[in-house]
Amino acid sequence: MKELTIIVTVKQVPDTAEVRIDPETNSLMREGVPSIINPEDLNAVEAALSLKEQYGGTVTAVTMGPPQAQEVLEEVVAMGVDRAVLLTDRAFAGSDTLVTAFTLSRGIMKLGTFDLIICGRQAIDGDTAQVGPQVASFLDLPQVTYADRIEIVDDCAHVQRSLEDCTELVKVCLPALVTVLGGINRPRHPSLYNIEKACDETCVSIMGAGDLKVPASMLGLNASPTGVKKIFEPERTTECRYLSGDEKEMARTLINHLKDQSIL
Numbered sequence: 001m002k003e004l005t006i007i008v009t010v011k012q013v014p015d016t017a018e019v020r021i022d023p024e025t026n027s028l029m030r031e032g033v034p035s036i037i038n039p040e041d042l043n044a045v046e047a048a049l050s051l052k053e054q055y056g057g058t059v060t061a062v063t064m065g066p067p068q069a070q071e072v073l074e075e076v077v078a079m080g081v082d083r084a085v086l087l088t089d090r091a092f093a094g095s096d097t098l099v100t101a102f103t104l105s106r107g108i109m110k111l112g113t114f115d116l117i118i119c120g121r122q123a124i125d126g127d128t129a130q131v132g133p134q135v136a137s138f139l140d141l142p143q144v145t146y147a148d149r150i151e152i153v154d155d156c157a158h159v160q161r162s163l164e165d166c167t168e169l170v171k172v173c174l175p176a177l178v179t180v181l182g183g184i185n186r187p188r189h190p191s192l193y194n195i196e197k198a199c200d201e202t203c204v205s206i207m208g209a210g211d212l213k214v215p216a217s218m219l220g221l222n223a224s225p226t227g228v229k230k231i232f233e234p235e236r237t238t239e240c241r242y243l244s245g246d247e248k249e250m251a252r253t254l255i256n257h258l259k260d261q262s263i264l
């Protein structure tokens with residue numbers, strides 16, 4: 001088996017379950033909210049580093065975001081990633097998932113050939129789980145989602161997928177894209193040596209819209225086919241009703257009640 005060239009996508013996300021929404025713009029209020037690396041992207045990085053240790057090769061991390069997203073790249077370099085690329089430009093602002101994936105795929109194409117792209121399954125803020133599959137589609141790659149084990153055998157990846165009620169084993173020829181679940185591994189802590197390496201700014205390369213050679217009309221808000229109409233917290237109400245009668249009567253009352261509420 002030849003050495004592997006692996007790319008990992010990592011996203012900076014707000015570190016909070018208390019997401020606040022700006023009622024005027026319907027966008028997330030990020031000010032004053034500390035940021036972290038998306039948890040499943042740590043698993044993606046760990047999976048990439050473990051494969052590199054087994055088979056040799058290199059691991060490159062890519063993120064798209066504002067300049068401060070460089071922090072997550074420094075974190076993964078400290079874990080042992082060889083190279084990191086920050087895609088940042090005002091032209092990328094307001095991208096929906098499709099344009100995020102398009103921009104990431106264009107950035108990845110600039111990096112040369114690769115064997116495997118590993119993404120987290122889902123980001124904890126956008127929560128769509130769309131970006132990995134969309135990157136695979138833009139790069140015309142086979143994809144395997146929900147991975148909880150990856151092995152490389154003869155230029156193919158043997159990937160175990162964990163689904164709701166079963167486990168699937170999928171063999172996919174490289175190059176391919178895999179999205180991983182949080183249970184696939186336990187991400188390592190950065191080593192002191194690598195933390196020093198991460199402090200050396202030269203390990204992060206920066207690419208803007210000009211480097212991707214993509215017209216502005218294909219980037220950011222204007223190119224995004226989806227828009228957020230409204231974001232709101234659902235009203236939480238609880239009501240407790242006791243039913244009386246025998247089992248049949250109670251079942252009938254319950255069904256009628258659910259029909260009245262348009263639930264059935």
Ligand SMILES: Cc1cc2nc3c(=O)[nH]c(=O)nc-3n(C[C@H](O)[C@H](O)[C@H](O)COP(=O)(O)OP(=O)(O)OC[C@H]3O[C@@H](n4cnc5c(N)ncnc54)[C@H](O)[C@@H]3O)c2cc1C
Nearest residue numbers: 009064094096097100119120122123126127128129130131
């Ligand atoms: C309609 C719409 C409008 C939006 N408008 C804006 C906006 O104006 N401003 C704004 O900041 N955001 C905006 N977003 C959010 C932005 O599109 C998402 O943050 C981004 O596309 C990633 O989607 P997600 O969070 O659902 O990631 P998921 O698809 O859940 O992420 C899966 C995996 O893909 C990878 N990934 C995802 N995003 C990135 C990234 N940026 N860099 C590297 N890897 C990544 C990671 O490995 C991650 O684990 C919008 C989203 C939608 C749906």
